[in-house]
Amino acid sequence: MEISGAEIVIRCLHEENVKFVFGYPGGAVLNIYDAIFTQDKFKHILVRHEQAAVHAADAYARATGDVGVALVTSGPGATNAITGIATAYMDSIPLVVISGQVPTPAIGLDAFQEVDMIGITRPCVKHNFLVKDIKDIATTMKKAFFIAATGRPGPVVVDIPKDITAQLANFEYPKSVELRSYTPILKGHSGQIKKAIKLMLDAKRPMIYAGGGVVLGDASGELIKIAQRLGFPVTNTLMGLGGYPATDKQFVGMLGMHGTLEANMAMQDCDVLVAIGARFDDRVIGNPEHFFNKNRTIIHIDVDPSSISKRVKVDVPIVGHVQSVLTEMNELLDAETRAPDAVALKAWWTQIEEWRGRNCLSYNRNSEIIKPQYVIEKLWEVTKGDAYVTSDVGQHQMWAAQYYKFDKPRRWINSGGLGTMGVGLPYAMGVQFADPTAQVACVTGEGSIQMNIQELSTCKQFHLPIKVILLNNRYLGMVRQWQQFFYENRYSESYMDSLPDFVKLAESYGHVGMNIEKPGDVEGALTEAFNLKDRFVFMNFLTDQNENVFPMVPNGKGLSEIILAEEL
Amino acid sequence: MKHIISILMENEAGALSRVAGLFSARAYNIESLTVAPTEDATLSRMTIVTSGSDEVIEQIIKQLNKLIDVVKVLDLNDGRFIERELMLVKVKATGPFRDEMKRMCDIFRGRIIDVADGSYTIELTGSGSKLDAFLEALDNAAILETVRTGASGIGRGDRILKL
Ligand SMILES: Cc1cc2nc3c(=O)[nH]c(=O)nc-3n(C[C@H](O)[C@H](O)[C@H](O)COP(=O)(O)OP(=O)(O)OC[C@H]3O[C@@H](n4cnc5c(N)ncnc54)[C@H](O)[C@@H]3O)c2cc1C
Ligand SMILES: Cc1ncc(C[n+]2csc(CCOP(=O)(O)OP(=O)(O)O)c2C)c(N)n1
Numbered sequence: 001m002e003i004s005g006a007e008i009v010i011r012c013l014h015e016e017n018v019k020f021v022f023g024y025p026g027g028a029v030l031n032i033y034d035a036i037f038t039q040d041k042f043k044h045i046l047v048r049h050e051q052a053a054v055h056a057a058d059a060y061a062r063a064t065g066d067v068g069v070a071l072v073t074s075g076p077g078a079t080n081a082i083t084g085i086a087t088a089y090m091d092s093i094p095l096v097v098i099s100g101q102v103p104t105p106a107i108g109l110d111a112f113q114e115v116d117m118i119g120i121t122r123p124c125v126k127h128n129f130l131v132k133d134i135k136d137i138a139t140t141m142k143k144a145f146f147i148a149a150t151g152r153p154g155p156v157v158v159d160i161p162k163d164i165t166a167q168l169a170n171f172e173y174p175k176s177v178e179l180r181s182y183t184p185i186l187k188g189h190s191g192q193i194k195k196a197i198k199l200m201l202d203a204k205r206p207m208i209y210a211g212g213g214v215v216l217g218d219a220s221g222e223l224i225k226i227a228q229r230l231g232f233p234v235t236n237t238l239m240g241l242g243g244y245p246a247t248d249k250q251f252v253g254m255l256g257m258h259g260t261l262e263a264n265m266a267m268q269d270c271d272v273l274v275a276i277g278a279r280f281d282d283r284v285i286g287n288p289e290h291f292f293n294k295n296r297t298i299i300h301i302d303v304d305p306s307s308i309s310k311r312v313k314v315d316v317p318i319v320g321h322v323q324s325v326l327t328e329m330n331e332l333l334d335a336e337t338r339a340p341d342a343v344a345l346k347a348w349w350t351q352i353e354e355w356r357g358r359n360c361l362s363y364n365r366n367s368e369i370i371k372p373q374y375v376i377e378k379l380w381e382v383t384k385g386d387a388y389v390t391s392d393v394g395q396h397q398m399w400a401a402q403y404y405k406f407d408k409p410r411r412w413i414n415s416g417g418l419g420t421m422g423v424g425l426p427y428a429m430g431v432q433f434a435d436p437t438a439q440v441a442c443v444t445g446e447g448s449i450q451m452n453i454q455e456l457s458t459c460k461q462f463h464l465p466i467k468v469i470l471l472n473n474r475y476l477g478m479v480r481q482w483q484q485f486f487y488e489n490r491y492s493e494s495y496m497d498s499l500p501d502f503v504k505l506a507e508s509y510g511h512v513g514m515n516i517e518k519p520g521d522v523e524g525a526l527t528e529a530f531n532l533k534d535r536f537v538f539m540n541f542l543t544d545q546n547e548n549v550f551p552m553v554p555n556g557k558g559l560s561e562i563i564l565a566e567e568l
Numbered sequence: 569m570k571h572i573i574s575i576l577m578e579n580e581a582g583a584l585s586r587v588a589g590l591f592s593a594r595a596y597n598i599e600s601l602t603v604a605p606t607e608d609a610t611l612s613r614m615t616i617v618t619s620g621s622d623e624v625i626e627q628i629i630k631q632l633n634k635l636i637d638v639v640k641v642l643d644l645n646d647g648r649f650i651e652r653e654l655m656l657v658k659v660k661a662t663g664p665f666r667d668e669m670k671r672m673c674d675i676f677r678g679r680i681i682d683v684a685d686g687s688y689t690i691e692l693t694g695s696g697s698k699l700d701a702f703l704e705a706l707d708n709a710a711i712l713e714t715v716r717t718g719a720s721g722i723g724r725g726d727r728i729l730k731l
């Protein structure tokens with residue numbers, strides 16, 4: 001039986017077991033929306049801005065590992081989605097974004113609400129497709145999901161002209177697709193893996209540096225196994241947090257610009273570095289020349305060959321899926337008669353403990369004003385370390401990363417690569433849909449939250465019991481911090497004036513609002529909020545305006561040139 | 569160093585712009601780029617002449633391989649290869665130039681493919697540097713117009729880029 005192109009799109013989503021589609025209607029997708037009206041296999045979540053639709057789908061993918069799906073109309077709907085797509089692209093998140101397009105005969109004629117979506121998204125997608133024939137919808141959708149989820153994951157855009165969704169055709173969903181030009185390598189080279197194991201066993205000052213790839217590749221279990229059998233210190237990037245349990249004693253904290261002293265010093269001083277699903281970002285290794293002042297042997301496991309030796313030349317590249325490579329490494333170690341050098345490791349740990357003893361994350365606990373770090377520590381306690389924490393971008397993001405100890409992967413949901421302010425609330429929505437009974441906290445700033453504040457309405461419509469933890473410092477704090485350090489306190493346009501009354505704002509949507517102004521009230525308020533299990537609670541914490549994020553490796557400096565709070 | 573990179577890619581709308589976009593987005597050099605379908609109509613073959621340090625060339629190859637439409641990539645400079653480019657040059661052929669141009673064309677084994685009262689059009693194939701040498705050998709004042717295809721390259725002997 002022939003069905004419409006729009007129905008074919010919906011059937012494809014059913015075949016892919018999609019549970020949620022985040023979207024916003026408009027002319028070019030009216031046919032698809034009409035087909036959505038008569039189906040109930042997935043739920044459509046109407047957001048209040050297309051950017052939020054993509055962010056929510058992105059967070060759904062981050063929390064579950066499944067492909068997130070967003071649906072937007074042509075023209076302005078499509079352009080509104082761009083920031084969301086670019087955000088997902090930078091963090092390698094699997095997404096399928098379906099955009100409506102003007103009818104095929106109108107393409108190129110500056111038609112109403114026409115924008116070249118393929119051209120505009122090309123630099124920020126893993127791949128994109130323009131569907132020009134109804135017969136291609138099913139295979140294109142199959143390819144889109146396949147490409148998004150495999151290899152190094154990423155967003156895929158499927159642009160569908162309106163006339164195509166109105167035409168009729170038979171539907172048949174391909175069981176599988178093969179692309180001769182796309183065959184991600186999963187298994188690592190055995191010779192290279194053996195070489196790596198030998199280096200690891202010979203190491204005197206080993207270090208494991210694990211990134212987002214461990215989370216994306218669901219290889220946390222394998223990482224824990226190998227790290228613990230070898231007794232090596234482990235650091236995580238901002239994107240890797242939760243990939244290794246933060247409360248484990250082998251964990252030395254996050255590394256990089258706002259990483260711990262012990263993680264950065266160990267990264268600089270190690271003799272064998274095992275990089276696992278991490279991409280040597282500029283916020284992680286600081287000044288590359290300084291990084292190479294010390295000699296070390298680098299082993300790098302990554303599914304994307306282009307991540308290897310991009311910024312840092314490595315000695316033992318291993319291209320493959322983290323899970324497969326780490327499993328093979330663990331098997332080799334099962335059969336191995338040699339053990340790591342216990343004497344050397346002991347000395348190395350003594351050195352690391354000395355760094356750790358500096359207590360680089362200490363802050364003034366006797367302050368009369370609420371310290372943002374304190375709020376996060378209490379958030380961790382009140383949620384028993386088991387919440388999903390989404391974050392916006394700024395100082396509050398760094399404090400959440402430093403002070404919430406993530407023991408499980410996929411619990412820390414933030415924008416690392418693009419650093420997109422405004423993701424926090426839509427991210428919390430995506431996560432809450434993925435896990436309706438979970439505790440979901442959105443740590444945000446008064447600048448960031450206003451970039452997608454319209455989503456308070458979506459949260460109302462779908463009764464999402466999210467807890468917003470607003471660390472309100474009345475500043476674009478991260479900008480102010482840089483202006484303080486590098487622009488002699490010239491706070492150019494970084495003050496957030498004319499803020500709304502957040503409590504009233506929340507209440508106007510039917511949510512619960514709370515102002516918290518004293519340190520003594522922090523814990524009680526958090527407990528009260530999380531006890532309101534079925535309510536959305538907006539918590540406005542008035543925090544210390546002048547607090548800065550430490551430690552800090554200033555731009556252009558090396559990892560061991562890290563500045564601690566106590567040194568200022 | 570200069571490299572000639574051969575690419576087999578899906579013969580699909582948009583594939584060319586993905587490659588061109590990659591080069592501009594990542595600030596890689598393109599000296600020339602040629603593309604045309606192959607004997608297998610589903611595939612196009614592109615030749616890109618670029619330059620960069622070994623690290624940059626390694627990234628270029630990796631990034632090209634990452635494009636979904638790209639099926640195979642070969643850095644011709646990794647082995648022995650032949651490079652050819654076609655150039656058409658329109659030159660003045662008046663007075664003393666008329667003999668001079670004919671002579672230069674013969675020396676460089678070009679062909680005169682169009683003759684007019686005041687001009688010749690010369691066709692010349694060879695490596696990029698041979699074409700450069702020809703232009704340098706001509707009196708600048710004699711050159712009316714040039715058009716070059718950009719380099720094509722192919723491996724020598726049994727070095728074959730095919731599916
Ligand atoms: C304000 C701000 C401050 C920041 N400060 C810091 C900081 O102090 N420290 C810090 O670490 N970051 C910081 N960042 C984040 C930083 O910009 C990068 O986003 C982050 O460091 C990248 O993390 P990653 O290396 O783990 O790579 P990701 O972006 O997570 O990339 C994952 C890597 O793993 C690979 N991969 C994916 N899947 C697999 C698989 N299945 N198998 C194998 N490999 C796979 C990918 O190819 C890729 O190379 C900051 C960001 C902001 C906005
Ligand atoms: C969309 C966007 N615009 C600008 C920036 C630059 N930026 C990074 S952090 C920051 C300040 C964030 O302020 P706020 O949300 O109040 O967080 P705080 O740093 O005060 O905790 C800005 C403007 C950005 N990351 N994203």
Ligand SMILES: [Mg+2]
Nearest residue numbers: 445446475477
């Ligand atoms: Mg702020």
